[in-house]
Every structure is written in C-alpha cells, then in structure tokens.
Amino acid sequence: MRKEERYKAVIDWFARHVPDADTELHYQDPFQLLVAVILSAQCTDKRVNMVTPALFRAYPTAEDMARASAEDLLHYISSVSYPNNKAKHLAGMARMLLSDFGGVVPAEVAELTKLPGVGRKTANVIASVVFGKPAMAVDTHVFRVSNRIGLTTNSKTPLETERELVRHIPEELIPRAHHWLILHGRYICLARKPKCDDCGIAPFCLHYARIRKKAAESDIPHNKN
Template identity: 60%
Template sequence: MTRKERFQFVLAYFSEHNPDAETELIYDNPYQLLVAVILSAQCTDKRVNMTTPAIFERFPTPQSLSETTFDELFPLVKSISYPNNKTKHLIGMAKMLVEKFHGEVPLTVEELVELPGVGRKTANVITSVVDNQPNMAVDTHVFRVSARIGLTVNARTPLATEKQLLELIPRDLVHVAHHWLILHGRYVCVARTPRCEVCGLRPACKYYKKEVEGKIPAPKKKDRA
C-alpha cells in the first residue's frame, strides 16, 4: 500500500465511522476555547472541563480576566498541570487581547502566537475549531498515531508531522482530521498498549503489519490419523 493509498483508506474510514468528530473541550465562545486550550497543555480534557466552569463564571470576558491578580486566579487553576505558568499565561493572554486586539480573539496563527501561552499547536486548534481553517494541530496523540499508521515518515518534530499530513489531507478535511487523529490516539491507538484488536485501521496500519500481525502464531496443524 502506498502512502497516498494509506491516507485514502484512513480518511475514508473516519469519514464513515466518525464524520462529526469535534473537540471534547467544553466552551461557548472563542475566548473560552482559548482559555481551555491553554490549560489543556499536558493535561486531560476531562480535568480541564472540570476546572473551566469556575474560571468562566468569575472571569466571563477577556477584560475581567485581564484585571485579575495571580493570587486571585491561581486557586482556580491549581488542579491543572503547571498551574504557576498557566496562571501567568492566562492573565498575560487576556491583557494582550484587551490591549492589542480590542478584546477579540484573533483568528490567524500569526497573531495568536503573539499571545502568552499560545504556541503553534494552540493557534492551529483555535483557527481550525472556530473557523474551520485547514490548520493541523499536532499534539502527542497526532504525532504518535500518524507515525504508527505510516501517514508520516521519519517526521521527528511536530512541525514536520504537520507538513507531511497537510501534503495528503484535502484542505476541506483538515479541521476534522485533526480530531479524528486525536480521538483515535486517545481511545484506540493509546501510547503504551494500542488496542489493535478493535481498530478498523489495521489493513492500512504499518505498526499492525510489523508489530502485531507478523507475530500472531500460525494455527497448529491437526495430526492426521
């Protein structure tokens, strides 16, 4: 199977089995999504969704968040990984939104990465989720799943993975393909012990062909009488 054929198989499979995939972060507007994505770095979406309601209630707008202090925000963030840095990032992000972007979340990657706590991955998430832009956010799940299946070849960085995925994913599918790969990595192609036995991508997966299928013992021949 060529790499192009592998992409075609994977995209066709997900289009049939999970056509409406979307982020599992809970939000009502771009500002809330931005806060949630910043908090989600090296943290589960489940934990973020448990944390953000209190933040959104206390600070419903960028303006209100920009006016708070570290000591006031930190107790609402402390259950999240790296709470010190993320508390500082949220306040800094809100201040820049107010001062430079008139309280509105910008929708270009170039502008978003100017915000404290926002890297390329976060910017790609915001633009693809809010505006369906063809930007591929590469987190640990996307990086792992793409390499295992064989969608990427020797891609050693998230940026290299992003570029290789964008080569063969149609532009109109990029925003949803991002979620397909994340969710597949979260629930099926997990890091330590991938659940190959329930995976519908086996016919196209290089990992399965090499690490699993080839090691399944052949059935024993019955002794002839």
C-alpha cells in the same frame, strides 16, 4: 500499500464512522476555548472541563480576566498541570487581547502565537475549531498515531508531522482530521497498549501490518539441519 492509498483508506474510514469529530473541551465562545486549550497543555481535557466552569463564571470575558492577577486565577486552576505558569499566561493573554486585538480572539495563527501561553499547537486548534481554517494541530496523540499508522515517515518534530499531514489531507478535511487523530489516539491507539483488535483502520495501519508479519514469521517452521 502506498502512502497515498493509506491516506485515502484512513480518511474514508474516519469520514464514514466518525463524521462529527470535535473537541471534547467545553466552551461557549472563542475566548473560552482559547483559555481551555491553554489549560489543556500536558493535561487531560477531562481535568480542564472540571475547572473551567468556575473559572468562566468568575471571568467570563477577556475584559474580566484582564483585571485578574495570576494569583487570582491560580485559585481556580490549581489542579491542572503547571498551574503557576498557566495562571501567568492566562492573565497576560487576556491583557494582550485587550491591548493588541481589541478583546477579539484573532483568526490567524501568526497573530495567535503572539499571545502569552499560545504556541503553534494551541494557535492551530483555535484557527481550525473556531475559524475553520486548514490548520493541523499536532499534540502527542496526533504525533504518535500519524507515525504509527504510517501517515508520516520518521517525523522528528510536531512541525514535520504537521507539514506532512497538511500535504496529504484535503484542505477541507483538515479541521476534522485533527480531531480524528486525537480521539483515535486517546481511546484506541493508546501509547503503551494500542487496541489493534478494536481498531477500524487496522487493515490500513503500518504498525499492524508489521505485527502480522512478525506473527507470521514466528509460525514458519525452522529447518534444524
């Protein structure tokens, strides 16, 4: 199967079977999503959703959070990964939102990445989820799944993966495709033991094709002469 055919088959399957894929983070507005995505770095969405309700009750807006110290915020987020750094990032992010952006979360990736704690992946999530822009956020799930399926070829970095995916996926589908790949990696295409028998895109998957080929070869009788 050529790569173009694989992309079309995978996209068609997801579009039919997972048409409404979206983030699993809980939020009410762009600021809250930005906070949640910062907290989600190397942490599960489930854990983030456990800590944000109390955090948002105490600091529902950028103005409220900008008045808090990192120590204040740490009290609410101590159970997430790297809480000390993230508390500093949240405090700095809220203050910069006020000082540089009038308290409004910017829509452009280049502007978002100026904020403390906001790298390219986080910026792409905000740009795509909130503003519907064709930005492909590449986390560990997207990076792994894309390579395993065969959507990317020997990508060494998230940026390489991002560029290849954006090049092949129709622009209007990129925001959804980001969630397709994340959720697929989270629940089906697991890192250690992918659930290939439960995978709807297995017929188009390069990894699964290799598994079948290896199994077929192992069944070929060997000539002992």
